[in-house]
Amino acid sequence: MKAQRQVWGETLAELAETDSRVLVLDGDLATSTRADIVAEKVPDSFIQVGIAEQNLIGMAFGLSTLGYRPWVSTFGVFLTHRALDQIRMLVSQTKAPVKLAAAYSGLLNGSSGKTHQDIEDLAIMRAMPNMTVIAPADAREAELVIRWAAEYDGPVYVRFARDAVEPVFGDDYEFTIGKPVVLREGSGPVVVSTGVQTSRTAQAIASLVTQGHDLRHVHLPTLKPLDTEAFFAAIGDHTEVITVEEHSEIGGLGGLVAELVAGLGVGTRVTRIGLADGWSESAPNDFLLDRYGLSPERVAERLTDAISGPKQ
Amino acid sequence: MAVLERQHSDKKALAEHAARARLAVLETVAFSKAGHIGGPLSAMDMLVSLYFDRMRINPQDPQNIDRDRFILSKGHSGIALYAVLALRGYFPVEELKTFDQGDSRIQAHPDMRLTPGIDASTGSLGQGLSAGLGMAVGAKRLGKDFHTWVMVGDGEMGEGMNWEAILSAPRFGVDNLTLIIDVNGLQQYGWPQGEKDRFDRSEPLGHVNLPQVFTGFGWHVIDIDGHNLDEIRAALEEAEDRRATTGVPSVILSRTTKGNGVSWTAGTYKWHNGVPTDEQLQLARQELIGAEAVGGVK
Numbered sequence: 001m002k003a004q005r006q007v008w009g010e011t012l013a014e015l016a017e018t019d020s021r022v023l024v025l026d027g028d029l030a031t032s033t034r035a036d037i038v039a040e041k042v043p044d045s046f047i048q049v050g051i052a053e054q055n056l057i058g059m060a061f062g063l064s065t066l067g068y069r070p071w072v073s074t075f076g077v078f079l080t081h082r083a084l085d086q087i088r089m090l091v092s093q094t095k096a097p098v099k100l101a102a103a104y105s106g107l108l109n110g111s112s113g114k115t116h117q118d119i120e121d122l123a124i125m126r127a128m129p130n131m132t133v134i135a136p137a138d139a140r141e142a143e144l145v146i147r148w149a150a151e152y153d154g155p156v157y158v159r160f161a162r163d164a165v166e167p168v169f170g171d172d173y174e175f176t177i178g179k180p181v182v183l184r185e186g187s188g189p190v191v192v193s194t195g196v197q198t199s200r201t202a203q204a205i206a207s208l209v210t211q212g213h214d215l216r217h218v219h220l221p222t223l224k225p226l227d228t229e230a231f232f233a234a235i236g237d238h239t240e241v242i243t244v245e246e247h248s249e250i251g252g253l254g255g256l257v258a259e260l261v262a263g264l265g266v267g268t269r270v271t272r273i274g275l276a277d278g279w280s281e282s283a284p285n286d287f288l289l290d291r292y293g294l295s296p297e298r299v300a301e302r303l304t305d306a307i308s309g310p311k312q
Numbered sequence: 313m314a315v316l317e318r319q320h321s322d323k324k325a326l327a328e329h330a331a332r333a334r335l336a337v338l339e340t341v342a343f344s345k346a347g348h349i350g351g352p353l354s355a356m357d358m359l360v361s362l363y364f365d366r367m368r369i370n371p372q373d374p375q376n377i378d379r380d381r382f383i384l385s386k387g388h389s390g391i392a393l394y395a396v397l398a399l400r401g402y403f404p405v406e407e408l409k410t411f412d413q414g415d416s417r418i419q420a421h422p423d424m425r426l427t428p429g430i431d432a433s434t435g436s437l438g439q440g441l442s443a444g445l446g447m448a449v450g451a452k453r454l455g456k457d458f459h460t461w462v463m464v465g466d467g468e469m470g471e472g473m474n475w476e477a478i479l480s481a482p483r484f485g486v487d488n489l490t491l492i493i494d495v496n497g498l499q500q501y502g503w504p505q506g507e508k509d510r511f512d513r514s515e516p517l518g519h520v521n522l523p524q525v526f527t528g529f530g531w532h533v534i535d536i537d538g539h540n541l542d543e544i545r546a547a548l549e550e551a552e553d554r555r556a557t558t559g560v561p562s563v564i565l566s567r568t569t570k571g572n573g574v575s576w577t578a579g580t581y582k583w584h585n586g587v588p589t590d591e592q593l594q595l596a597r598q599e600l601i602g603a604e605a606v607g608g609v610k
Contacts, residue, residue: 049480050483052476054439054473058442058473058477059446059449060446061443061446062444062445062447063449065446066447068450086442086473088436089433089434093423093425094425
């Protein structure tokens with residue numbers, strides 16, 4: 001099992017060896033984000049900007065106007081919060097091919113606590129015009145997303161997890177931008193998940209299946225741009241949709257699915273499972289996943305409640 | 313591919329371009345009934361000196377990768393840049409009439425994807441220097457000889473991102489980058505006038521020893537009267553001469569007057585933005601070009 005950040009560093013180092021457009025600009029977190037792999041293997045493709053995230057985005061933009069496709073290395077929280085205005089004007093409004101590699105996203109960030117937990121990034125970034133927003137499920141999908149983003153001539157936001165998760169995909173998996181992935185066919189309610197929470201959700205569903213719940217599981221790596229036709233095809237004619245994400249229950253995957261399903265009219269219910277509206281704390285991963293309801297066991301409980309509980 | 317070259321204008325020609333461009337600013341704002349005036353007018357002598365004399369550019373080939381770059385970080389002065397670009401031939405002067413009117417290539421704040429000659433989108437303050445730093449670093453990496461000029465306002469120096477870029481630029485050895493601060497002594501509203509202030513409100517950077525600050529940060533400082541065309545020419549030349557030889561970025565402290573060139577706009581914060589009356593416009597025409605209606609927009 002490899003962590004997505006490890007995959008990011010290794011894949012970029014490989015790409016940088018043959019593609020001079022690839023640059024990594026670091027906000028002095030290289031040993032955390034694993035941009036240090038690029039710095040060591042392909043030093044010419046690595047630029048240390050220092051602890052200055054706004055300048056980081058500005059410089060990445062400037063370099064992009066000369067044909068470079070810069071990746072920025074910092075924690076997601078500093079991109080979507082501290083440097084948001086810079087991303088908005090210089091990257092999104094100009095469609096600059098700057099690649100926003102959001103490290104340590106979500107709740108699990110090495111016990112750094114609420115200051116560093118970016119639990120609102122998907123809500124923020126998917127509201128931004130021109131932005132592509134992707135949350136890969138595991139190491140394999142992360143690598144494919146990196147390769148796709150490197151070839152795409154426009155801005156991309158990718159949500160990377162700090163720690164490894166149980167693999168969702170095998171070596172034969174191929175990522176397609178905008179497409180949902182049906183991980184499990186099933187006759188029961190549809191569970192839609194994104195990012196590495198898909199891995200924990202798959203474990204939850206596996207345990208529920210043994211209890212007789214024939215759940216359908218759809219992974220949504222691309223939150224934007226989404227192939228809505230493919231999304232509705234993946235949902236099928238189910239009228240019970242449950243979303244699961246390592247993100248605030250406001251505006252992320254749950255918000256996206258609710259917006260889409262609302263267009264169908266009355267008759268389909270969406271239940272959102274994620275982080276309740278509040279700040280978390282610093283603690284080990286297992287503690288946080290349990291306390292905030294995102295461990296496989298807690299997700300199984302919450303799914304059971306959603307399926308059998310009172311209508312909200 | 314068309315060649316890049318300096319236009320080389322003498323002082324008299326530059327003064328005429330500046331007067332026409334100032335008038336075009338006022339006429340465009342009057343026509344559109346929206347826009348900024350004070351900042352565009354303070355920056356004008358520097359802008360015409362760059363575009364009509366110093367920069368190696370070609371209006372017929374605005375995307376040429378080897379062109380000199382200019383970034384107007386104080387994007388709300390965009391109308392000044394549009395007037396200069398139009399007079400320089402990037403797009404028809406007549407097009408200035410479309411400013412802020414919808415379906416226009418000329419937006420309230422510069423948009424590099426819409427307007428020929430705009431090298432970076434700006435508008436949200438404080439971001440131009442970092443963008444220019446990225447371009448200058450890119451030029452060094454690619455072995456390209458172009459120069460990157462970035463203009464900020466003195467009020468804009470309140471934005472923290474500027475200081476991130478000022479701190480980091482010398483580390484990259486970007487002697488191909490020049491920051492121009494349009495020290496026009498006023499911002500939109502600011503603080504009440506103090507004893508040492510030149511104008512009717514407090515100077516944004518009046519309490520700051522700018523040469524000392526920039527020297528301390530590792531920059532080469534050039535301190536000039538930003539309305540003196542001889543001093544501007546010498547400053548731009550000095551900054552450019554340092555390219556590829558010194559490894560040190562330059563800053564030009566361009567001491568100017570907000571609203572310069574027109575009696576009723578000069579030296580007051582009240583014309584940060586606003587729409588001139590017909591009478592005010594007529595007076596400006598007489599002061600600027602000493603004749604009846606001439607210029608881009610009537």
